[in-house]
Amino acid sequence: MAVYLLVGCFFILMLVRIGLPFGVPASGKPVTSVALSFRERLVLHRTNMYALGALLLLAAIGHWFSLPVEVACIFLALALVNLPIRYHFTSEGIACNNVSFRRWNEFSYVGVHGGRLTLMPRAGYAPLRLVVLASRQKEVLPTFQRFLQVRHEAPPPSALALWFRRRVPALILSGLMLFTFAVVLSSCGENADPSGLSTANQSNLTKVSANGTPMTQQDLDAAKTKEPFAYNLALLVDENRLGINLTWTLVTGYLVMFMQAGFALVETGLCRAKNAGHTMAMNFMVYGLGMIGYFIAGFAFQFGGIGLAGVPNLGGLAALTNEVTIPIGGVNWGLIGYKGFFLSDGTYDVGIAVMFLFQMVFMDTTATIPTGAMAERWKWSAFCVYSLFVSTLVYPVFGNWAWGGGWLSQLGSVGLGKGYIDFAGSGVVHAVGGWCALAGAIVLGPRLGKFNKDGSSNAIPGHNMVLALLGCFILAFGWFGFNPGSTLGASTNGSLRIGLVAVDTMLAGAFGSVAAMIYTWVTGAKKPDIGMMGNGLLAGLVAITAPSGYVNPICAAIIGAIAGVIVIVAAGFVENVLKVDDPVGAVAVHGFNGLWGQLSVGLFADGLANYGGLQVKGLFFGDASQLVAQIIGAVVCFVYVFGISWVFFTLYKRFFGLRVSAETELAGLDIPEMGSLGYNPDAEPYALPVGEEGMSVAGAGD
Numbered sequence: 275m276a277v278y279l280l281v282g283c284f285f286i287l288m289l290v291r292i293g294l295p296f297g298v299p300a301s302g303k304p305v306t307s308v309a310l311s312f313r314e315r316l317v318l319h320r321t322n323m324y325a326l327g328a329l330l331l332l333a334a335i336g337h338w339f340s341l342p343v344e345v346a347c348i349f350l351a352l353a354l355v356n357l358p359i360r361y362h363f364t365s366e367g368i369a370c371n372n373v374s375f376r377r378w379n380e381f382s383y384v385g386v387h388g389g390r391l392t393l394m395p396r397a398g399y400a401p402l403r404l405v406v407l408a409s410r411q412k413e414v415l416p417t418f419q420r421f422l423q424v425r426h427e428a429p430p431p432s433a434l435a436l437w438f439r440r441r442v443p444a445l446i447l448s449g450l451m452l453f454t455f456a457v458v459l460s461s462c463g464e465n466a467d468p469s470g471l472s473t474a475n476q477s478n479l480t481k482v483s484a485n486g487t488p489m490t491q492q493d494l495d496a497a498k499t500k501e502p503f504a505y506n507l508a509l510l511v512d513e514n515r516l517g518i519n520l521t522w523t524l525v526t527g528y529l530v531m532f533m534q535a536g537f538a539l540v541e542t543g544l545c546r547a548k549n550a551g552h553t554m555a556m557n558f559m560v561y562g563l564g565m566i567g568y569f570i571a572g573f574a575f576q577f578g579g580i581g582l583a584g585v586p587n588l589g590g591l592a593a594l595t596n597e598v599t600i601p602i603g604g605v606n607w608g609l610i611g612y613k614g615f616f617l618s619d620g621t622y623d624v625g626i627a628v629m630f631l632f633q634m635v636f637m638d639t640t641a642t643i644p645t646g647a648m649a650e651r652w653k654w655s656a657f658c659v660y661s662l663f664v665s666t667l668v669y670p671v672f673g674n675w676a677w678g679g680g681w682l683s684q685l686g687s688v689g690l691g692k693g694y695i696d697f698a699g700s701g702v703v704h705a706v707g708g709w710c711a712l713a714g715a716i717v718l719g720p721r722l723g724k725f726n727k728d729g730s731s732n733a734i735p736g737h738n739m740v741l742a743l744l745g746c747f748i749l750a751f752g753w754f755g756f757n758p759g760s761t762l763g764a765s766t767n768g769s770l771r772i773g774l775v776a777v778d779t780m781l782a783g784a785f786g787s788v789a790a791m792i793y794t795w796v797t798g799a800k801k802p803d804i805g806m807m808g809n810g811l812l813a814g815l816v817a818i819t820a821p822s823g824y825v826n827p828i829c830a831a832i833i834g835a836i837a838g839v840i841v842i843v844a845a846g847f848v849e850n851v852l853k854v855d856d857p858v859g860a861v862a863v864h865g866f867n868g869l870w871g872q873l874s875v876g877l878f879a880d881g882l883a884n885y886g887g888l889q890v891k892g893l894f895f896g897d898a899s900q901l902v903a904q905i906i907g908a909v910v911c912f913v914y915v916f917g918i919s920w921v922f923f924t925l926y927k928r929f930f931g932l933r934v935s936a937e938t939e940l941a942g943l944d945i946p947e948m949g950s951l952g953y954n955p956d957a958e959p960y961a962l963p964v965g966e967e968g969m970s971v972a973g974a975g976d
Contacts, residue, residue: 386415640704709865719855
């Protein structure tokens with residue numbers, strides 16, 4: 275009951291700030307009226323919104339409210355923030371949305387500090403604080419100047435007020451965080467297998483055949499009594515199988531994690547030296563920021579219901595059983611998961627932990643792709659918010675539809691092949707990153723000097739092609755974890771195909787690089803383009819990621835060679851037709867070749883791979899319906915990812931600003947945004963510390 279009352283109090287406080295249709299009448303003749311923008315209303319309600327959000331988060335973790343009540347509270351809060359608020363100026367004073375009316379003779383002057391205006395009172399009156407952002411103060415201040423003097427400096431706060439301002443918010447926030455983690459930790463041990471002692475169990479043995487007939491639970495119960503040695507030996511074999519699979523998935527996840535270094539080198543090398551520190555820092559911090567978002571909510575959204583389908587190679591993941599579904603035509607179509615927030619609520623489990631690690635590094639690959647397309651003009655603060663956005667709403671939602679038991683993977687229920695298939699993520703990882711990058715680059719706009727007034731473009735070469743190509747090699751190495759690791763094991767259920775998956779991966783990358791080199795050699799400047807050699811390699815690897823588990827080596831080579839040409843044509847299309855500035859070619863490499871990889875499954879899959887009974891055939895091997903499923907998946911991927919990303923970037927640009935100033939962009943982002951250079955000039959000699967004997971430390975050993 276106390277929680278309900280507390281939530282109600284927050285809403286009442288927000289209503290009080292908004293005011294009612296009736297209230298204190300404003301005296302005097304009307305002068306003007308100023309409506310607060312959404313951002314100003316958000317600032318006005320900020321304290322209550324933060325407190326309400328923290329309370330709802332705790333309520334979700336502690337199961338204090340049902341999910342519909344939580345969602346209703348969130349929508350109600352957003353609705354209240356959107357209600358109009360106005361400041362009414364009259365010849366006698368100012369009315370704040372009918373909540374109060376203050377006369378001009380109560381104040382001595384107006385103090386301007388930040389996004390607030392403070393009407394400083396005369397003796398015996400209280401101050402009045404108004405929210406007017408700096409960008410709109412020029413519009414409002416002339417009205418004040420008719421009645422009061424305007425001072426553009428903040429009034430000095432009292433020592434006690436300053437202490438509270440500095441300490442109390444930090445203490446409150448720290449207390450909320452500690453309480454949140456205490457609640458999370460208290461729920462970690464529920465219905466889980468953190469030791470791994472129960473992951474190998476009798477239910478796994480029902481998938482074993484005896485003389486062609488699958489074992490039943492009754493058969494196993496009988497064997498447990500009649501043949502205890504054979505029964506326990508079978509459990510040990512199952513434990514060994516799971517140990518191999520868990521180890522394989524972890525090690526390949528480590529390889530994928532190291533791909534972050536490859537992306538960092540590629541993007542930094544293809545950008546200018548004056549932005550090297552900023553570009554490298556984005557690739558570094560997207561790892562941590564993205565991981566936090568995925569840990570809090572992304573994993574739950576993506577795989578909260580995967581246990582309904584089961585992942586036998588990792589022990590089933592039976593704890594993940596919560597999926598929002600819509601029953602249509604006898605099929606429960608999955609939309610989004612909702613179990614595993616903070617890896618709590620019964621998900622403290624060895625198999626789930628391995629799945630989280632492997633999928634988290636996949637998510638970080640997606641998150642780092644747009645950092646290249648938006649490099650050299652992106653605000654650091656905007657990048658940080660984006661990292662949380664992509665790791666909680668963009669990658670996980672489409673990932674749920676394709677890999678988490680969602681509706682795209684269920685298209686086989688209506689006769690469309692085996693459903694949408696994306697073995698290692700041409701769509702889920704790369705196309706998602708590429709289409710998000712396209713939306714961001716469009717909203718952000720081109721770098722200064724990239725396009726002329728007639729629409730023609732200018733080349734802006736990167737500063738270090740050696741770094742870029744070294745990064746491509748690191749990425750190619752990491753791809754051996756990306757694709758073979760997607761079997762989620764190295765024993766049973768078709769996992770021994772990992773060798774063919776690795777060979778397909780290697781061939782596609784090589785053919786993509788060679789095709790790109792030849793294409794640039796015989797067209798345009800008639801010179802092999804170093805940058806396109808690297809992008810051709812990456813294009814081939816991106817394209818083979820989805821079909822690598824289902825095609826033979828010859829088809830892999832064809833897919834890679836076509837990708838090497840697509841990346842060049844697509845890069846020209848993005849720059850010359852769409853007029854989008856993409857410094858590293860991320861949209862061409864990941865967006866267009868991610869699309870090609872999605873479709874190539876529906877063309878080249880030969881039906882010979884068998885992952886737990888799943889045999890996929892494409893158009894060239896007799897199943898046109900699989901191509902239809904792939905087309906649906908590709909279209910949904912573009913519409914959802916581009917759409918939600920465009921909305922996010924547009925809103926963020928509107929209310930907070932995405933881009934640095936022209937002066938900052940021209941000078942380079944390293945110093946203005948990061949405070950240090952990526953490449954510091956040689957420093958002048960300086961005095962070394964002097965030791966106890968009066969000689970410098972450097973000479974102590976001479």
